[in-house]
Amino acid sequence: MIFWCEKVEGGTKPFLNDVEITQLQNELNVQFPKSYIEKLKKQNGGQVVFNAISVDFENTWSEPDFTLHLPFYAMESLTYDTYNLYKGILPEWGIHGKNMIFAESEGIYWYYFKFSDDSNNPSIWCLDISDVSNHLVAYSFDELLTKLYVQKSEPLDLDDVFVGFPTMEEIYEIVEGNDEDAILEAYSYWMTLRQDIKGLVRELIKKIEQSDDEDMLDAYAMYLTEMMVNSSGSESISFEEVISLFNKKSSIVNLNAQVSRLREEVFGG
Template identity: 50%
Template sequence: MKFWNEEEELKAPALLKADIHRIQQELAGHFPEAYIEKLSEQNGGSVVFNAVSVDFENTWSDQDTQPFLPFSFIQPLSYDVYQSNVGTLREWDVTGKKMIFANGGGSYFYYFNFEDNAHEPSVWCLDISVISNHFVASSFDELLMKLSVQEGEPIDATDASVSFLTMEEILELINHGDEDDTLLAHSHWMVIGQEPERLVRELMQRIEQSNNEDQIDSYAGYLAETMINHSEKLKNSLEDVIDLLKSKHLITDLSDLIEWLDEEM
C-alpha cells in the first residue's frame, strides 16, 4: 500500500543530511531508519492513512469500537521545523529529548521520545484538547503497523463537548485567566471550530501585541491551523496573516508556517 497521499502536493524543504545530523546531536539520539527512508521519498506531507490504533479511551473514537486517534500528516524534517516544535512542546510542559514529527485532527501531535532508547525512540501523542500525553508505540516500525484507514466518521468535537470548553468558558478564560489559561482557551477554540473569523482576529491581535517568542510561536501555530481548516471562508484574510507573521521575523522564525500558508494563496 502506498504511504504518501499523492493527491495533496506539498512544497516541502529538501531533506538535508546536515539538518538530520544537527537535530540528532541536540536530541542525543538517532532517527529510526524507516522514518528517514520515508522522508527520503518525500520530506513530509499528507499520508494515505487517517488513523492510528491505540489502547486507551479518548474523545475522538467511538467507545464501542477499537480506540483510535487521527493521524494524517508527517511534518517535514528540517532544523527550522524542529526548533518551532520545541516551543510547542514546551508550552504544554513536555520537555527533554523529544521531537514532534506528525499530527492529526488539529489537536493531536505525535512525538519521538529519545529518553527511553536513543536509537529506537518510542512514539507518544500529545492531545492539547484535554492536555494529556499517551504512549502510542514502542518504535516507528510499530507505529507503521498501527496505521489504518477508518471508513466510519469519528466523533465530532461538538459531540465530545464534555471534554472541550464551551465558547462561554473559552471567552471567560481569555478575559480573566492567566497566560496558560489563555493558551488553553485558544487551543480549544481552534479545535471546536466555532466563529473562525473572530478567532483569527483574536489570534492576530495576540501575535501583534506580543514580543515573547514562545507565545508568538504558539499563537501563530493556532492561527495557521485555523486558516488552513477554514481556508474558503478566510481566504480574504490570508495575505494579512502572512504579512503579520513576516513582521515578527526579528523575534522568531515562522518561515515554515508562512510557506504553508503561501500554498493556499
C-alpha cells in the same frame, strides 16, 4: 508496502535535506529511526494511504464497541523550520524532555517521538488535547508502522469529543483576563473547536501587535500560522499581511519558521 498517497496535498514537499537531519540530530543529541528516514526519503511528509492507528487504550475518538484506534492521516515534513514551528506545543501542555512532533490529526492528536528513554530508538506517544491526556502508542517507529490501517467505520462525532471543553463564552472571558498561561490554553481550545474563526484571528493579531514578550509572541504566531494554514483564517487577513506582521516583530523574536510555512502555502515548494 504503499505508504504515501499519490496525490500530494498542500503543494510540493521539500526534499529531505541531510544537512538539516544532522543539524536536528545534533541539537537533540539523538538518532532518528532508520525506517522513519527511509519513508521521508521517498516523500518528505504529506498524506498517507491510512486513516487510523490501532491503540490499546480508551480514547476520545473511538466509537464504543469498535476497535480502539486514533486518526492518523499524514506526517509532517522533517525540516528545521517544521521542528521550530512545533517544538513549543508539548511544553505548553506540560510535556517536557527530549521530544519531537512528527504528525498530528484533527488538530487534537499530536504524535511525537520520545527520546528520553532511548536516544536511538524513541517510543511513540500521542498528546490528546481534547481531554489533556498523554498515551504510549508504540515502542518504536517500526511498531507504529504495523499498527496503521484503514478504518472504514464512521468516527465518533466531534461534538462528543469536545465534551468537557469550556464553552465559547467561557473562552471569551478567559482571553480578556491577565493570566497568560490560561489565555494560551483557551486559545488552544478555541482553535480545536473551530468556532468564530474570524474572532480568533482578530484576537491573535491584536496580541501579536501589542506584545513585546518573546515567548508569548512565539506562541501567538504559531497559533495564527496554524489558523491560516489549516482553517479559514485567510478570510480575515491575507498571508502577505500576516508575514508582514511577523517581520515587524523580528527585533524581538525570530519567526522565520512561521514565515517560511506561510510563504510555502502561498507559493508552494
